[in-house]
Amino acid sequence: MLLHIDSVLTAEEAAACRAALERAEWVDGRVTAGYQSARAKHNLQLAEDHPLARDLSGRIVSVLERNPLFMSAALPLHVFPPLFNRYEGGQSFGVHVDNAIRQVAGTGHRIRTDLSATLFFTNPEDYDGGELLIEDTYGTQSVKLPAGHMVLYPSTSLHQVKPVTRGARLSSFFWIQSMVRGDAQRTLLFDLDMAIQRLSAEMPDHPTAVQLTGVYHNLIRMWAEI
Ligand code: NI
Numbered sequence: 001m002l003l004h005i006d007s008v009l010t011a012e013e014a015a016a017c018r019a020a021l022e023r024a025e026w027v028d029g030r031v032t033a034g035y036q037s038a039r040a041k042h043n044l045q046l047a048e049d050h051p052l053a054r055d056l057s058g059r060i061v062s063v064l065e066r067n068p069l070f071m072s073a074a075l076p077l078h079v080f081p082p083l084f085n086r087y088e089g090g091q092s093f094g095v096h097v098d099n100a101i102r103q104v105a106g107t108g109h110r111i112r113t114d115l116s117a118t119l120f121f122t123n124p125e126d127y128d129g130g131e132l133l134i135e136d137t138y139g140t141q142s143v144k145l146p147a148g149h150m151v152l153y154p155s156t157s158l159h160q161v162k163p164v165t166r167g168a169r170l171s172s173f174f175w176i177q178s179m180v181r182g183d184a185q186r187t188l189l190f191d192l193d194m195a196i197q198r199l200s201a202e203m204p205d206h207p208t209a210v211q212l213t214g215v216y217h218n219l220i221r222m223w224a225e226i
Pocket of ligand 1: 096097098159
């Protein structure tokens with residue numbers, strides 16, 4: 001499932017992040033790429049131990065922990081500390097698949113990448129190109145979202161970032177290890193949760209809502225690994 005999550009950050013928060021990032025020193029993006037993706041990757045990144053990266057990354061994770069849509073769709077077990085990238089002057093990232101396992105810098109902690117996320121800091125009208133193209137079951141999806149919005153997609157997907165031919169595209173990218181490894185199971189749980197919420201809103205106290213909530217939790221019990 002590919003999901004747009006609107007307004008993870010407000011427009012003002014996203015603009016503040018963008019302003020801080022524009023003043024930072026950037027390094028070659030290949031520092032965190034695997035062998036194959038290093039050949040396709042042409043962009044800039046903020047070093048993982050950069051104080052600004054740590055500050056913004058902590059803020060993003062705490063905002064996400066309070067975002068009901070994110071929690072329901074990702075069912076996160078671990079969130080990889082968000083990283084930051086910048087594309088400009090024709091930079092792009094060719095078709096690749098993200099590494100299955102990632103080690104959190106400076107720790108022995110490893111996560112399995114079940115979901116990939118990109119949080120946009122630059123509004124689409126401020127740059128040309130830079131679309132994130134994600135291949136999913138229904139064909140290729142082109143994603144270019146307003147500042148503060150985020151896309152969440154299965155890490156099993158082939159994806160690429162088209163060349164940025166005007167302006168600069170700043171964003172945050174990271175991975176989530178979900179309690180529920182399979183995309184099909186996560187999608188089903190998300191759809192069920194959304195349906196229960198709609199039912200509860202439209203018909204409060206309907207006894208079926210309790211029954212369906214029981215089914216939801218029993219599926220989590222069956223599928224979750226913690
Ligand atoms: Ni990628």
